[in-house]
Amino acid sequence: DQDLKPMQRLCILRILRPDRLSSAITQFVIEELGEKFVEPPAFDVATSFADSSKATPLIFLLSPGSDPVNDLLEFAQSLNAVQKLDSISLGQGQGPKAATMIDRARTSGSWVLLCNCHLCISWLPELERICEQMNPETTSESYRLWLTSMPTSHFPALLLQNGVKMTNEPPKGLRANVMGSMLKCDDRMLNDCTQPDAFARLLFAFCFFHAICQDRRRFGAIGWNTPYNFTPEDLTTNRRQLKYFLDNYEDVPYEVLRFLGAQINYGGRVTDKKDKVLIESMISIFICREVVEDGPDYKFSPSGLFYCPEAASQEDFLRYLKTLPITTPPEVFGLHSNCEITCAEAESMALLQDVLAVRSVGDTAGASGGDGAPVQSKEDVMYELAGKILAETPTEMNLDDFEEAFPTKYEESRNTVVKQEAGKYNQLLSVLRSQLPMFRKAVKGLVVMTEDLETVGRGLYSNSVPQAWSAVGFLSMKPLMAWHKDLNERVAFMRSWLEDGHPSVFWLSGIFFPQAFFTAVMQNYARANRYAIDRIDFDIEVRDDCKVDEGDLLVPAPTGCYIHGFFLEGCRWSYQKHCLTYPKPKELFSQLPAVHFKPELDWKTRSGVFACPIYKVLSRSGTLMTTGHSTNFVRDLALPSNEDPGVWIRAGAAAFL
Secondary structure (H helix, E strand, C coil): CCCCCHHHHHHHHHHHCHHHHHHHHHHHHHHHCCHHHCCCCCCCHHHHHHCCECCECEEEECCCCCCCHHHHHHHHHHCCCHHHEEEEECCCCCHHHHHHHHHHHHHHCCEEEEECHHHCHHHHHHHHHHHHCCCHHHCCCCCEEEEEECCCCCCCHHHHHHCEEEECCCCCCHHHHHHHHHCCCCHHHHHCCCCHHHHHHHHHHHHHHHHHHHHHHHHHHHCCCCCCCCCHHHHHHHHHHHHHHHHHCCCCCHHHHHHHHHHHHCCCCCCCHHHHHHHHHHHHHHCCHHHHHCHHHCECCCCCCCECCCCCCHHHHHHHHCCCCCCCCHHHHCCCCHHHHHHHHHHHHHHHHHHHHHCCCCCCCCCECCCCCECCCHHHHHHHHHHHHHHHCCCCCCHHHHHHHCCCECCECHHHHHHHHHHHHHHHHHHHHHHHHHHHHHHCCCCCCCHHHHHHHHHHHHCCCCHHHHHHCCCCCCCHHHHHHHHHHHHHHHHHHHHHCCCCEEEHHHCCCHHHHHHHHHHHHHHHHCCCHHHEEEEEEECCCCCHHHCCCCCCCCCCEEEECCEEECCEEECCCCEEECCCCCCCEEECCCEEEEEEECCCCCCCEEEEEEECCCCCCCCECCCCCECCEEEEEEEEECCCHHHHHHCCCEEEC
């Protein structure tokens, strides 16, 4: 360790423990530049206002869960300037109104607040022109332009360069979040109800639920498939509804409160089907009879640290909250401790991607390595890498051979699937084998470097899949070299499918559109037995007695099919108990044995199983296609479990291809 320079230690850490890289980079900056470069400045509108002028807009960069408008209104009130503050929320058709407002404010010396600039991208160039052509001589000194926007690549660079940038993130950590909510609930509010004890405890439970919903976002896709911007107004609505029901009904309507919270107040923002199931499972932990009747004896998590205390006042609640750990353990969210590693790795990878994105084009020109050897130029690196990938890219498959080997048959729908898959891979291979030679020529100046070829070059240099390739390729989150290796394995699988016929065990990860494959298997069963296909569904059997790699499954399944290639996150398969169990420490993913998908007529789910969702990639979120299928979600997998399904729902358990 003493022989390595600080930057070399970071490189080693990047290879061995990427989850520790973010904290190590923070320490590196402290040692090299100073601690002030890692301490975020306090959010102070007054300080930013003092740094501004009539020619410099003040820009609020929005973050999930934060609303700087209230801070601006309070600041304007402190200067007695509320009357001269005009605001408008941008959107379709609001651009001309905003332009008129700016022209009027320039001469009158008032302030203009343009909210949500990211929702009016088409008008932002006009806003840039207005600011650029502003005449200082005819503009009042007290004029100010305030802007709020989520981060977007379409925001004008001129405004960002000239403006004063501010951001204010919501409090991090469960304790700070719940404490911030309870600070707004004084004793008068807690006692302003006909059932004050039940009201105070359920209000505390709602505050806890609100913090859980917000803080799960930091765990990425295992927290929420799609991150949602839950706001304090959602909690306020729940509080008002809680007071109404307790004032008007003698019995506490727990089911109604859960429905309003999970389906309307918070659930109204939730769009993903699996997230809707998750929020219903979470609210059942906090809004229940035990919170009111058992009090501190009812725990929100297995550790026993989190519960609703015996409290007669706001101060009692705050005193309990101060005893909670500052760093929130994942178990209170229902997640496994491995999620901390997943979260840290994602943070480190995002940081490295940002470093690559801001790296200047010519920063290696004339540079030398640690041994004095000259560093390759960017063009040389891209040229060599393009040649390597081109040499390793397989040739296109002969679709006529697939048509001959797998003719269209009524009794074998999988023939159609394999031909469609081969056509999609050929389309991708054609793009690679046409763009890579052209890019190498463009680097040497033999042909024009088009925009598409520039995109290929950026992808090669940053080890990311170019957009032109991902547009016709399979869904993947892998870096370029791993993605290309995966492509070669997929093409090899398709060639073996052609040479050997339908395999006894299918590698589902190698298929572009696995939903079509499952439909083909069900269609074969329905046609063979003259059933309606919409009455067919899959029962499954996990073949943990067999090993695909050792050739235990050489004979095709009598009905349905054998499939391998599933990986589990948030849980693992127990070979001893033959069901799902908790993952091992520091084992983020585990392989699921081969699964026998058995089509059955009018199949109904049974007790003792968890409907484990199958996704193509770890991001989990996807878009709904015109066919009704998601670009990411495949289907549910009914896996045996000795635990309540809610345990795995809150743990974010899922299978991936």
